[in-house]
Amino acid sequence: MLSRVAESIYWMQRYRERAENIARFIDVNLNLSLDVPHDRLTQWMPLVQTSGDEEPFWASYDEADEKSVIEFLTFDSANPNSILQCLMKARENARTVREIITSEMWQEINMAYLFVRRAAADRGLMRSNYEFYSRIRRQCQLFNGIADSAMSRNEAWHFGRMGSLIERADKTSRILDVKYFMLLPSPEYVGTPFDSIQWCALLKSASALEMYRKHWHQVYHAHVVDFLLLNPDFPRAVLSCVAEAEESLHAVTGAPMDKFFTTPEKILGRLRVELASHQASEIITGGLHEYLNQLQIKLMEASSSIMQTFFARVPAGYQMTA
Amino acid sequence: MNLSEKKGVEGYEVGPFYDEFFSEDGEPRPAARVLIEKLQSMSGEELAAKQKAAELSFLNMGITFTVASEGGTERIFPFDIIPRILEEREWRTLERGLKQRIYALNLFIDDIYHEQRILKDKVIPSEIVLSGKSYLPDCMGLNPPQGIWCHVTGTDLVRDKDGCVYVLEDNLRCPSGVSYVIENRRVMKRTFPEVFENGRVLPVDDYAAKLLEMLQCISPNQDRTCSIAVLTPGVYNSAYFEHSFLAQQMGVQLVEGSDLVVQDGFVLMRTTRGLKRVDVIYRRIDDTFLDPRVFRKDSMLGVPGLMDVYRAGRVALANAPGTGIADDKVVYKFVPDMIRYYLGEDAVIANVPTYLCCDERERAHVIENMEKLVVKSANEAGGYGMLIGPASTAAERAEFKKKILKNPRNFLAQPTLSLSRVPTMIDGRFEGRHVDLRPYILYGRDIFVMPGGLTRVALKKGSLVVNSSQGGGSKDTWVVTRRP
Structure with a gap:
């Protein structure tokens, strides 16, 4: 397929996944504010911090409230x-790329955009925050569902899947990082129901709470770290995302899963092995925040090597085929 | 009277025009009768709801065009749910006329870029053709596959007060709008499903399949599955929706100039698996942008070296470069002569009388009667560069007179036609609005005319300008057969 088209599909899915995740963050924080005693000015800032956009935020606002x-x-x-x-x-x-994706997919993403744009112009349309954010989430999920059920497993689909999985891995790691920024009202609260409510909220942001309970039953911080980072079966866990992205990458290059020829194959392969061999307790001892930072950098490297290898106008190392 | 109490077309005024739905004495025309009966059973409120649902569907589907003058905003092409209806018998005559016209125009282009017999025989003054902006000397001696130059044409037809249909313009350079015909029909099937159930409206859905068949048939590479691409100027072009729509419907690649490269005598596209050969390009960019090495040096849209590959017969282009000479509005005047010259027949569909400003006598007539005429430039489209006499001010006329005297070759004039009207929903009720019709014609193994075409409607009261850039909208076009 055309390099330009592959690139557009990859970014289309990354941005769609990003929008969906931000809607989740906000939705969960809105709920959280109902459960935990909080200072109006401490509960919302972590959302901005984790997205890494503090600078533009302070350029426009004086305080970080809801x-x-x-x-x-x-x-x-x-x-x-x-x-x-x-x-x-x-x-x-x-x-x-609307000639590549299906008409239904195009219509869904178009409607999602028009919906939020209309609300931007007329806030009266956001009558209930709850409805608003869950509708955004649902529309993004619908888009992805149509992609999964209506697109052939061709290169276009695989590039889109890589985009959405790499974005999802990054967002899950950032959700976990929220806890680092999120202060409890005071140190005595550690280990109290409020602490546990925060961990639950965090799992909810990743739509992970129900699956977590089936796996670990009790909410305990090392287990949450394990579940969101290292679980190979939960589809929003970082390990699972990396492993599936790797599958799509190999489907595109045609290389067997145990062979690593291109740079992105090497980076993603290495990252998967690292995650599969780590333990939550080690990660926490070594510093969760630092670990997550490193993880995000590696995901970024994987993404830029995909761009370099497949989207650069003249792909390096490829022979011309007639 | 309350809107919801008013039924269907009650109170509709035919006016001093040819109305496509009603005869002069207000009787429904036979082809429109079924729909009119349907409309009579509906309240104004129901109709307004149907109109609104149709508009929403266009918005949600993102069927938009881009307005360059508004910083690239996307707008939906205004759509009216009342179709334009043609009887099959009349349509078959028009179809025959269009095939005849395209056949002759193609012979004309081929002649112009080879022996120029028609000029030597003085049927058309050679200075008119050779001075045309769209005449490309670089195309002399080119031999496009099967001798076909104009693969896709959109011919503008109008009906005057006398009820006769005339050809107003030939568009042989990437005519657009066909995607709206197909999408309009899709929306109309939802709007009036009952009317379609009896199968009397000829379908338009197979256009993309016919287009693909035509593109395959001109491929220089007939021995394996050939590779076809639609070449677009990009997402900011006003017709981008159509480019991607056609590529999607045909299941072929949509490429921009920068996706293509010429290497080792072939046109190749840059893919995730390296460079791949392209055999046929349905190009939706103008001739002069195709190859910066041959035409405009500043073209960022084209592919350097493309014309060399084309000349060597290793890639096919639709339409062929150079085709534009046949839609020069001055050359238009001579199409009936071409038909007589090449085919020995009279034109089935007449031309609108045309006065050329390069002729001294005709120019004097134009300047004297400017307030009654429509003055056009030879190479503009989209309703630009024209003067509608009856609607013009003295200052505008003086300005046009200056332009004409400065460059007479570039101007022509036609009487102001009184375009026929179709009932149109305006603020929840029906008013007559002027329309034209653009059928689409494909020339491949044989000539195919899509039944109907794009009906454009001037939505402003009294306006005769149907272009989307100037307040025009569109309607579905039904060719209705008597057979069940």
């Missing part, structure tokens, strides 16, 4: 990763 953070993460055009901006970019990419 209103300003929600505005920033949902609509703000100064935030390149606001839901509206992500959906706009997902749709723009979809528009350049």
Whole structure:
């Protein structure tokens, strides 16, 4: 397939997944604010911190309360990763490949974008925050569901899947990082129901709470780390995302799963082995936040090597075929 | 009277025009009768709801065009749910006329880029053809596959007050709009399913299949599955939706100039698995942008070296470069002469009388009668560069007079036609609005005319300009057969 098209599909899915995850973050935090005694100004900032967009935030707002953070993460055009901006970019990419994806997919992403754009112009349409964010999430899921059920398993599908899985791995790692930034009202709260409520909220952000309970039953921080990072079966766990992205990568290159020829194959393969061989207790002892930082850097390297290998206008190391 | 109490077309005024739905005495025309009966059974409210649902469907499907002058905003092409209806018998005559016209135009182009017999025999003054902006001397001696130059044509037809249909313009350079015909029909099937159930409306859905068949048939590479691509200027082009739509419907690649490269005598596209050969390009960019080495040096849209590959017969282009000479609006005047010259027949569909400003006598007539005429430039499209006499101011006329005297070859004039009207939903009720019709014609193994075409409608009251850039919209076009 055309390099330009592969690139658009990859980014279409990354931005769609990003929008979906931000909607989750906000949704869960809204719920959390109902359960945990909190200071109006400490509960919302972690959402901005984890997305790594602190600078543009402070450029436009004086304080990080519910209103300003929600505005920033949902609509703000100064935030390149606001839901509206992500959906706009997902749709723009979809528009350049609408002959490749199916009409139903195009229609879904177009409607999701129009829905948020209308709300941006008229906040009255956001009557209930709960409805609003779950609709965004559902529309993104619908889009992905149509991709899964209606697209042939061709290169286009595999590039889209790599985009959405690498984005998802990154977002799950950032969700876990929220806990690092999230302060309990005071140190005595550690180990109390409030602590546990926060861990549950975190699992909910990754739609992981129900599956977690089946696996670990009790909420315990090392087990949460294990489940969200190292579980090979839960589809939002980082290990699972990396392993599936690797599968799609090998489907594109045609190399067997145990052979690593191209740079992205090497980077993703190494990352999968690392994750599969780590233990949650080691990670926590070594510093969770530092570990997550390193993980995010590796995911970024994987992404840029995919771009270098497949999307560069003249792919390196490829022979011309007639 | 309350809108919801008013039924169907009650109170509709035919006016002093040819109405496509009603005869002068207000009787429904036979082909429109079924739909009119359906409309009579519906309230204004129901119709308004159907109109709204249709508009929403276009918005959700993202069937938009891009307005360059508004910084690339996307807009939906206004759509009216009341179709334009043609009787099959009349349509068959038009179809015959269109085939005849395209056949002759193609012979004309081939002649112009070879022996120029028609000029030597003085049927058309040679200075008119050779001075045309769209005449490309670089195309002399080219031999496109099967001798076909104009693979895709959109011919603009209008019906005047006398009820006769005339050809207003030939569009042989990437005519657009066919995707709207197909999408309009899709929406209309949802809007009036009952009317379609009896199968009297001829289908339009097979256009993409016919287009693909035509592109396959001109491929220089007939011995294996050939590789076809639609070449678009990109996502900011006003017709981008159509480019991607056609590529999708045919299941072929949509490429931009930068996706293509010429190497070792072939056109190749850059893919994730290296460079792959392209055999046929349905190009939706203008001739002069195709190859910066031959035509415009500043073209960022084209592919350097493309024309060499084309000349060597290793890639096919639809339409062939150079085709534009046949849709020069001055050359248009001579199409009936071409038909007589090449085919020995009279034109089935007449031309609109045309006065050329390069002729001294005709120019004097044009300048004297400017307030009654429509003055056009030879190479503009989209309703630009024209003056509609009856709607013009004295200052505009003076300006046009200056332009004409400065460059007479570039201007022509036609009487202001009184385009026929079709009932159109305006604020929840019906009013007559002027329409034209653009059928699409494919020339491959044989000539295929899509039944119907794009009906464009001037939505502004009294307006005769149907272009989307100037307040025009579109309607579905039904060719209705008597057979059940």
